Amino acid sequence: MKRILITGAASGIGLATARHFHDNGWRVGLTDVNDTALAQLAATLNHSWHRRLDVTDSIACQHACRDFAEDGCIDVLFNCAGILRMGPFESISAEQHRQIIDINVTGLINMSLAAHPFLQESRAAAVINMSSASALYGVPHFASYSASKFAVRSLTEALNIEWGRQGIRVVDIMPPFVKTPMVEQASFRPPILDRMGVNLSADDVVAKVWQAANEKVPVHNPVGLSFKLLKLLDKALPSGSTRLLLQFLSRD
Ligand code: NAI
Numbered sequence: 001m002k003r004i005l006i007t008g009a010a011s012g013i014g015l016a017t018a019r020h021f022h023d024n025g026w027r028v029g030l031t032d033v034n035d036t037a038l039a040q041l042a043a044t045l046n047h048s049w050h051r052r053l054d055v056t057d058s059i060a061c062q063h064a065c066r067d068f069a070e071d072g073c074i075d076v077l078f079n080c081a082g083i084l085r086m087g088p089f090e091s092i093s094a095e096q097h098r099q100i101i102d103i104n105v106t107g108l109i110n111m112s113l114a115a116h117p118f119l120q121e122s123r124a125a126a127v128i129n130m131s132s133a134s135a136l137y138g139v140p141h142f143a144s145y146s147a148s149k150f151a152v153r154s155l156t157e158a159l160n161i162e163w164g165r166q167g168i169r170v171v172d173i174m175p176p177f178v179k180t181p182m183v184e185q186a187s188f189r190p191p192i193l194d195r196m197g198v199n200l201s202a203d204d205v206v207a208k209v210w211q212a213a214n215e216k217v218p219v220h221n222p223v224g225l226s227f228k229l230l231k232l233l234d235k236a237l238p239s240g241s242t243r244l245l246l247q248f249l250s251r252d
Pocket residue numbers: 007008009010011012013014031032033034053054055056079080081082083084103107130131132133174175176177178179180181182183
């Protein structure tokens with residue numbers, strides 16, 4: 001039975017991914033900082049494994065990977081845990097900016113390091129990282145979040161080459177807005193959110209994660225037609241065009 005270890009499994013994209021892989025015969029390892037929601041999910045998924053885990057705690061990440069692997073391997077690590085704070089840069093405290101980087105970037109590094117020995121034991125290992133459309137160009141009202149996803153993007157690119165030599169595929173997923181609690185429960189709604197709309201469901205992202213876990217895919221995997229188009233235009237149009245578009249979409 002193949003094994004996937006998921007961070008941020010208690011909500012949104014992580015939760016939908018856990019259900020899909022479970023329903024398709026995988027052993028799923030569920031981790032999240034929200035232990036109540038995690039236990040509720042685990043109760044619905046037979047033979048799943050779960051552990052409360054804060055990805056910023058590197059020692060706890062090592063214990064979680066070791067215990068889930070049970071002397072065997074981890075086939076797929078899905079680095080999905082993340083937080084978002086939207087708003088004018090100066091309205092977000094230094095502590096909140098730091099948390100975004102700690103969870104979205106350091107957490108992903110902690111988990112990748114901790115899982116590495118167990119990924120090496122798999123014949124078809126993959127690390128799938130949740131990046132975002134905001135890793136294409138810095139997004140107004142998302143500055144630190146966008147920076148964190150640029151970091152995820154570059155970590156993915158580097159490890160795609162480094163760990164690719166060891167037979168571990170490392171790729172990322174880049175969706176624009178997805179209908180999950182992260183977006184729906186946000187206290188600030190930036191203008192760009194209403195102008196672009198929230199047109200993707202968690203299941204749209206899961207389809208990409210499933211594909212990335214089971215077949216060879218490119219290093220970056222955009223989701224949704226509108227963002228695929230934007231990514232193409234970013235390459236095709238003169239430099240400065242994406243900046244102008246984001247300036248227009250984020251105006252008050
Ligand atoms: P969500 O808020 O529904 O789920 C995120 C989960 O991460 C929550 O269960 C939360 O408890 C967990 N988490 C937060 N801090 C944690 C920590 N320190 N340690 C462990 N778990 C922690 O969000 P959603 O939408 O499912 O997001 C999943 C990933 O997808 C995130 O990395 C997000 O940045 C990314 N993403 C989301 C988009 C969206 O529009 N919803 C778009 C692009 C990327």
